[in-house]
Amino acid sequence: MKISQTAIVIALAFLASPAHGESVKALLKAKDCMVCHDVKKDRIGPSFRHIAMSFAGFQNGRLMLINIIHTGTGPDAGEMPYHWGSTRMPPEAVRVPVDDVEAAQMVDYILSLK
Numbered sequence: 001m002k003i004s005q006t007a008i009v010i011a012l013a014f015l016a017s018p019a020h021g022e023s024v025k026a027l028l029k030a031k032d033c034m035v036c037h038d039v040k041k042d043r044i045g046p047s048f049r050h051i052a053m054s055f056a057g058f059q060n061g062r063l064m065l066i067n068i069i070h071t072g073t074g075p076d077a078g079e080m081p082y083h084w085g086s087t088r089m090p091p092e093a094v095r096v097p098v099d100d101v102e103a104a105q106m107v108d109y110i111l112s113l114k
Contacts, residue, residue, distance in 0.1 A: 024109040031096045033106070036089070039113065044087055052114035062107055069103040 028034055036045040046054070055061035072091040092098065098106070 024105050027102060028106060028109075031098050031102070031106075036087075045089060048110045049113045052111050055111065056114050062104075062111060065107040065110065066100070066103045069098055069106060 025039075028037075036043060037048055037051075039048050041047050042050055051065070055065055058064060068089065070092050072089040072095070074088045074091055
């Protein structure tokens with residue numbers, strides 16, 4: 001089954017729309033991401049814009065960020081190519097769970113902020 005170019009354009013327009021951005025912001029808030037992160041300002045964790053700029057140069061940055069959402073950045077998470085300060089993101093086992101679709105939506109939004 002082929003996806004038409006029109007369907008792709010419509011899907012991309014939806015993902016870039018302010019309404020979609022607002023729904024992802026609500027998701028980030030519901031999953032308690034906003035406790036440590038902000039869109040524009042570094043807080044306990046880096047701002048989403050700072051994350052976007054830092055991971056923009058990685059070819060697999062999207063997948064890396066999805067993995068970080070699931071594993072956190074603590075000592076059991078493996079080697080992090082770039083990390084901010086000494087505060088670590090706890091593993092998902094002690095945070096509000098995020099499924100793969102939600103993680104992808106979050107990361108796509110965050111990477112759009114660069």
